[in-house]
Amino acid sequence: MSRSADTWIMTAQCPSRLGTVDVVTRFLKESRCYITEQQSFDDSLAEHFFIRTEFRPLDADFDPEDFHARFAPRAAEFGMAFDLTAPDSRVPVVIMVSKADHCLNDLLYRYRTGQLPIEIRAVVSNHPDLKPLADWHGLPYHHFPVTAETKAEQEARVWGVIEETGAELVILARYMQVLSSELCERLAGRAINIHHSLLPGFKGAKPYHQAYAKGVKLVGATAHYINDDLDEGPIITQGVESVSHVDYPEDLVEKGRDIERLTLARAVAYHVERRVFLNDQRTVVFTR
Amino acid sequence: MSRSADTWIMTAQCPSRLGTVDVVTRFLKESRCYITEQQSFDDSLAEHFFIRTEFRPLDADFDPEDFHARFAPRAAEFGMAFDLTAPDSRVPVVIMVSKADHCLNDLLYRYRTGQLPIEIRAVVSNHPDLKPLADWHGLPYHHFPVTAETKAEQEARVWGVIEETGAELVILARYMQVLSSELCERLAGRAINIHHSLLPGFKGAKPYHQAYAKGVKLVGATAHYINDDLDEGPIITQGVESVSHVDYPEDLVEKGRDIERLTLARAVAYHVERRVFLNDQRTVVFTR
Amino acid sequence: MSRSADTWIMTAQCPSRLGTVDVVTRFLKESRCYITEQQSFDDSLAEHFFIRTEFRPLDADFDPEDFHARFAPRAAEFGMAFDLTAPDSRVPVVIMVSKADHCLNDLLYRYRTGQLPIEIRAVVSNHPDLKPLADWHGLPYHHFPVTAETKAEQEARVWGVIEETGAELVILARYMQVLSSELCERLAGRAINIHHSLLPGFKGAKPYHQAYAKGVKLVGATAHYINDDLDEGPIITQGVESVSHVDYPEDLVEKGRDIERLTLARAVAYHVERRVFLNDQRTVVFTR
Amino acid sequence: MSRSADTWIMTAQCPSRLGTVDVVTRFLKESRCYITEQQSFDDSLAEHFFIRTEFRPLDADFDPEDFHARFAPRAAEFGMAFDLTAPDSRVPVVIMVSKADHCLNDLLYRYRTGQLPIEIRAVVSNHPDLKPLADWHGLPYHHFPVTAETKAEQEARVWGVIEETGAELVILARYMQVLSSELCERLAGRAINIHHSLLPGFKGAKPYHQAYAKGVKLVGATAHYINDDLDEGPIITQGVESVSHVDYPEDLVEKGRDIERLTLARAVAYHVERRVFLNDQRTVVFTR
Known part of the structure; x- marks a missing residue:
C-alpha cells in the first residue's frame, strides 16, 4: 500500500527476553528515526519475539549502512536478527x-x-x-x-x-x-x-x-x-x-x-x- | 425467515426425467396454488431431480390431505417422493x-x-x-x-x-x-x-x-x-x-x-x- | 460459469397471476426441453413475476424461432415478456x-x-x-x-x-x-x-x-x-x-x-x- | 479473548513527536515489565500518536500506583495521557x-x-x-x-x-x-x-x-x-x-x-x- 516515499521498514526477531522492544525503539529514537507504525508479538509457546517498525528518518543524511553497523552490537546481545528495507526497494x-x-x-x-x-x-x-x-x-x-x-x-x-x-x-x-x-x-x-x-x-x-x-x-x-x-x-x-x-x-x-x-x-x-x-x-x- | 402466514412449502425429488418440473407445477396450478418462490435443480452426474416450491392456496378450503391423495398417483409415475409443510408447522x-x-x-x-x-x-x-x-x-x-x-x-x-x-x-x-x-x-x-x-x-x-x-x-x-x-x-x-x-x-x-x-x-x-x-x-x- | 454446450436460457416476466410458472414449464415439457435449473420469484409488493430457466433441448433439431413463435401466443395471455439465449451466444x-x-x-x-x-x-x-x-x-x-x-x-x-x-x-x-x-x-x-x-x-x-x-x-x-x-x-x-x-x-x-x-x-x-x-x-x- | 491472568494493558496517546514510543517502552523495560504484544500508530494527518501494550510484570510486587506515579512526569513531557488496566479488571x-x-x-x-x-x-x-x-x-x-x-x-x-x-x-x-x-x-x-x-x-x-x-x-x-x-x-x-x-x-x-x-x-x-x-x-x- 501507499507507504510514503521516505518510510523505511525495520524487522527483527530473537529469542524472548526482557528488553527486546526497548533495544529496537531506543536505538531508533537515538538515531532520530520517527516511528509511524509498529507491531510486536512475543510467542509465549515458542518463546520467540518478532517486531516490525515503519519509520521516517528525520535527518536527510540517514545512512542505512551506518545504522546497521551501529545497531549490530546491540542486536548481538539479544541474538537478534534484523533487516532494513529502503522506501524505494523492490x-x-x-x-x-x-x-x-x-x-x-x-x-x-x-x-x-x-x-x-x-x-x-x-x-x-x-x-x-x-x-x-x-x-x-x-x-x-x-x-x-x-x-x-x-x-x-x-x-x-x-x-x-x-x-x-x-x-x-x-x-x-x-x-x-x-x-x-x-x-x-x-x-x-x-x-x-x-x-x-x-x-x-x-x-x-x-x-x-x-x-x-x-x-x-x-x-x-x-x-x-x-x-x-x-x-x-x-x-x-x-x-x-x-x-x-x-x-x-x-x-x-x-x-x-x-x-x-x-x-x-x-x-x-x-x-x-x-x-x-x-x-x-x-x-x-x-x-x- | 418471514414466510407469510398462508404460505405452504412443497418439496419433491425423483430420478431425472423429462417433465419433472411440469408434473409439479401443473398440479399446483390446477389446484389453484399460487407459487411465490420456486427453485429446482437437476444433478446431471447423479441423475436426480430436486424441487422446492413456496405457494399460497387461493381457496380458503385448501385441504392438504386431499392434495396429497390427488398428487400421489402423478408422483408415482415419476418415482417422486414429495412432502407438504403447513404455514404454521413446527x-x-x-x-x-x-x-x-x-x-x-x-x-x-x-x-x-x-x-x-x-x-x-x-x-x-x-x-x-x-x-x-x-x-x-x-x-x-x-x-x-x-x-x-x-x-x-x-x-x-x-x-x-x-x-x-x-x-x-x-x-x-x-x-x-x-x-x-x-x-x-x-x-x-x-x-x-x-x-x-x-x-x-x-x-x-x-x-x-x-x-x-x-x-x-x-x-x-x-x-x-x-x-x-x-x-x-x-x-x-x-x-x-x-x-x-x-x-x-x-x-x-x-x-x-x-x-x-x-x-x-x-x-x-x-x-x-x-x-x-x-x-x-x-x-x-x-x-x- | 460452465454452462454446458447444449444449455439454453429462458427468462420471462409478467404481472402476477395464477399459472405464470405453469405456462412456462408446461410449454418447455411439450417442446421436449429438459429443465436443468430453474428459479422463480413473485414479488408480492410489486405484484410482478420473474422466472429464469436453464434447459437442454432433447431433440437435435431444436429451433429457437419456432419455439418463439409457438410460445408467443401463450405468453401474450399473461402479458409476459420472454427471451431465449443460445448456448454459444455472446x-x-x-x-x-x-x-x-x-x-x-x-x-x-x-x-x-x-x-x-x-x-x-x-x-x-x-x-x-x-x-x-x-x-x-x-x-x-x-x-x-x-x-x-x-x-x-x-x-x-x-x-x-x-x-x-x-x-x-x-x-x-x-x-x-x-x-x-x-x-x-x-x-x-x-x-x-x-x-x-x-x-x-x-x-x-x-x-x-x-x-x-x-x-x-x-x-x-x-x-x-x-x-x-x-x-x-x-x-x-x-x-x-x-x-x-x-x-x-x-x-x-x-x-x-x-x-x-x-x-x-x-x-x-x-x-x-x-x-x-x-x-x-x-x-x-x-x-x- | 484469553489474556493470561497476569497480563496488564497500558494505553497512551499524545501529540506526534520524536520519542513517543521510546518513552513508553523504555519505562516498561526499566520497570521490568515484559511486553507480549504492542501496536502503535502515528496519524500523520491528525499529528497524533496512539499506543497499546500488553505486558507481564516480572516482579511479584508490581504496584500500579507506583508505576503510575513514576511514569507521570515522563508522560507529562510529551503531553501524554496514559492508562493501566489490571488483568482481572472488569x-x-x-x-x-x-x-x-x-x-x-x-x-x-x-x-x-x-x-x-x-x-x-x-x-x-x-x-x-x-x-x-x-x-x-x-x-x-x-x-x-x-x-x-x-x-x-x-x-x-x-x-x-x-x-x-x-x-x-x-x-x-x-x-x-x-x-x-x-x-x-x-x-x-x-x-x-x-x-x-x-x-x-x-x-x-x-x-x-x-x-x-x-x-x-x-x-x-x-x-x-x-x-x-x-x-x-x-x-x-x-x-x-x-x-x-x-x-x-x-x-x-x-x-x-x-x-x-x-x-x-x-x-x-x-x-x-x-x-x-x-x-x-x-x-x-x-x-x-
Whole structure:
C-alpha cells in the first residue's frame, strides 16, 4: 500500500527476553528515526519475539549502512536478527508457471501498475503457452520443458535462472510440477506457492475434485512458503469462497481462480512489505 | 425467515426425467396454488431431480390431505417422493448437549423468539450443567450420564426420549460423545451435528489444537447430517473466521464459538424450512 | 460459469397471476426441453413475476424461432415478456474507460480466457492512455476527448460507436465523466456502471475521501444499471472490504481496486447469464 | 479473548513527536515489565500518536500506583495521557434497552460465561418487557417509561442510575429513544450505540425499510460512540450481510439481528480490552 516515499521498514526477531522492544525503539529514537507504525508479538509457546517498525528518518543524511553497523552490537546481545528495507526497494522476483495464467496475469498487472514493490527478473515455465503475456510486459520468458527423465537437469536450469537473476523470491503461480526435495530445500522460506484448497484439507492433486466429492460448501486457496513437504509449508494467508450444489468440479475450478489470485497477491504483498516472519512451521504476519 | 402466514412449502425429488418440473407445477396450478418462490435443480452426474416450491392456496378450503391423495398417483409415475409443510408447522426437536452452552443458548434464544419454526420437546445431556438454562425456558432436561460400560444403555435411554417425544430432528449442539453406529444409523438424515472445523480438515478430537499446530489463518465450523462415519456425513453449511498468530489454541476455541452457533443455527433453519435434500454423500441446499 | 454446450436460457416476466410458472414449464415439457435449473420469484409488493430457466433441448433439431413463435401466443395471455439465449451466444459489448485500468484489465482478462460470454466490439475513452492495453487484445480503441463545450458532440460520437457496433451492453469501467440525461435515458437498463462506494452512501465525487472523513470501517463498491440520476440506478451487486485507521484516503483508493473490479465483473456475468431483471428501481437477481 | 491472568494493558496517546514510543517502552523495560504484544500508530494527518501494550510484570510486587506515579512526569513531557488496566479488571456497565432483546440476550450470554470482562450493574429500559431476562441473570432492571413531556425527568433518572452504579460504559443495545443533547454530551466517548445500517448510509428511523426501498444487496450494522449528533458519532466497527430480492423489509429486520448483536459485542470487546482510541470524529482500533 501507499507507504510514503521516505518510510523505511525495520524487522527483527530473537529469542524472548526482557528488553527486546526497548533495544529496537531506543536505538531508533537515538538515531532520530520517527516511528509511524509498529507491531510486536512475543510467542509465549515458542518463546520467540518478532517486531516490525515503519519509520521516517528525520535527518536527510540517514545512512542505512551506518545504522546497521551501529545497531549490530546491540542486536548481538539479544541474538537478534534484523533487516532494513529502503522506501524505494523492490524485491527481485522469478515467477514460475505452467499453462494456467490467472495468477500470472494478476501479478503482472499489479507489477505493471506499481502496486507490488517487486522487480520481475524472469518468468520460467515448463510450457511455452504464456510467453506472449510475458513478452507484452517486456519480461524474459524461459521455456524449460520437463519429463521424469530430465527433471534434475530442468531444475538445474531453473536454479540457474534464479541465481543469475539474483532473485530473492520465487513465486510459484500455479506451477504444476512437484519440485524435488533438493530444490525445495534451497528455496525454503523464499518461495511462495499457491495451493487451490484450504490446506491441510485436500492436499495433492485435483483439490477441487476432492472438494466436490466431499460436498463442501466452501472452497479456498492457501498461499504458503514451500519446504520439503510440498503442500505443508508454513501458511501465509488463506482465502475462501462459497459454493453450492450447482457447482460441478469444473465450476469449482473456475470459481476458484479469483480467490487463488487474490490470495497469492496478498501473500506476495505481505512478504515484500516484510510483514511475514517464519516461526518454525507457522508464520507471524503483521497485517494492516 | 418471514414466510407469510398462508404460505405452504412443497418439496419433491425423483430420478431425472423429462417433465419433472411440469408434473409439479401443473398440479399446483390446477389446484389453484399460487407459487411465490420456486427453485429446482437437476444433478446431471447423479441423475436426480430436486424441487422446492413456496405457494399460497387461493381457496380458503385448501385441504392438504386431499392434495396429497390427488398428487400421489402423478408422483408415482415419476418415482417422486414429495412432502407438504403447513404455514404454521413446527418441527419437533430434541437437542443433545454436554457442557458447552453456546450453541444451546443460541438455539433456545431463536426458539423463544419465534425465529426458528421448531418445537423443542426435550434437552438431553450426559452432564447436569445446563439444566438451569433448560429450566428457565420451561423445557424438560434429561441427564443421562455415560461411561464406556453404560454406553449402550445410555443410548437406549436417549433413543427412548427421541421416540416418546416424537422428535423428527435431533440437534447435536456440541454433544461431546461419539454415538454408536447403531444410533448413527437410526438417526441418519435426521440428526444435525456441528463440528468445529472446516470438514474434512481436522476431523476428530481437538480440531482447534490441530488448526493451531498447522498454523492455519482461517478456522471454521461445519454443520452436517450424521451418518455411520461420525465426522463424515453430508455437509449442510459451513462458516469461517480469520485468525492470526496471536491466537493460541484457547483463543481459537473462544473465537470459534460464534461461528459454530451461527453455522448450526443456519443449518437448522435450512432443514426446517425444507431447503435441504440429501443427495447421496452430498446435499442440495436451496438457500435464499 | 460452465454452462454446458447444449444449455439454453429462458427468462420471462409478467404481472402476477395464477399459472405464470405453469405456462412456462408446461410449454418447455411439450417442446421436449429438459429443465436443468430453474428459479422463480413473485414479488408480492410489486405484484410482478420473474422466472429464469436453464434447459437442454432433447431433440437435435431444436429451433429457437419456432419455439418463439409457438410460445408467443401463450405468453401474450399473461402479458409476459420472454427471451431465449443460445448456448454459444455472446453479448456484444462496448466498454467505456478513462485513465484507471484495473476494471478494464480485469474484464479483458476474463474476455480473453472465455470466462465471460461477451464479445467486446470497442473500447471508448476520453483519454488515450489505455490504447496499448486494447491494442494487445486486438480491440478497436476510440479516443474521444471531451470538454464542457464538446460534451454533446462527444456523446454523439460515443453513441455512434454503440450503434455501429450493435452493442447490447455498455460497461462503464471507471468512466469518469457524468453522462448527459439524454445518453443516460438511451442506455437505461443496458449500461452497467461501477461506483466506488456502498451506494446510496457516498454518492458523487471522491467517495473514498468521504469514507475516510467519516471514519468508516468498511468500504465497498456498487455495480448498478444507470438511469437518469447517475449514482441512483438499480443495484445489481455490491462488494465490501474491511479498512482501518492506518488507511489514508490514498490507501482506500488502492484497496478499493480489487473490490471494484470483482464487483463489476460479477455484475457483468449476472447480466450476460440473464440472471438480472429490472424491477422498477430495484433488481431481481437469480444468483447461483 | 484469553489474556493470561497476569497480563496488564497500558494505553497512551499524545501529540506526534520524536520519542513517543521510546518513552513508553523504555519505562516498561526499566520497570521490568515484559511486553507480549504492542501496536502503535502515528496519524500523520491528525499529528497524533496512539499506543497499546500488553505486558507481564516480572516482579511479584508490581504496584500500579507506583508505576503510575513514576511514569507521570515522563508522560507529562510529551503531553501524554496514559492508562493501566489490571488483568482481572472488569468495566462497570449499564445497558439500555427498549423491547428488542437480541442484543441484550447476546451481551448477557457473553457476560455470564465470562467472555466479556464487564460487570453489568443495571439494565435500564423504557419498557417492562425484558425484566424477566434481567431477573434470570440476577441483574437490577429499571423500568423508566418516557413520553415527550417526561423526557427530561426520565433522563435524569437514567443518569441517576449511571452515577449511582459507577458505570464507566453505557451500552445502547437497541434503545429506541433519541437521547437529549445534554445526555449525549455527558456520555460522549463512554456510550456505545448500535445502529442497524452501514452508517452514514440510512441514518435515522427504519433503516431496513430505507435499504429495501433502495434495493441494496448488502445490509449492515454500525457500532459507534454517541456524540451530540445521534447517528454520527465515531465508528468503532461495522458488520455486513448479503441480502437479495426475496428479502422484504421484515426479512431484513430479521436477518439484521445477528449482524447487529455480533457487531455490538465486538465493539464492546474492543472497548473494554482498551483497543479503541478516539481520534477526533474517527477512531483508532488496534484489533487482534
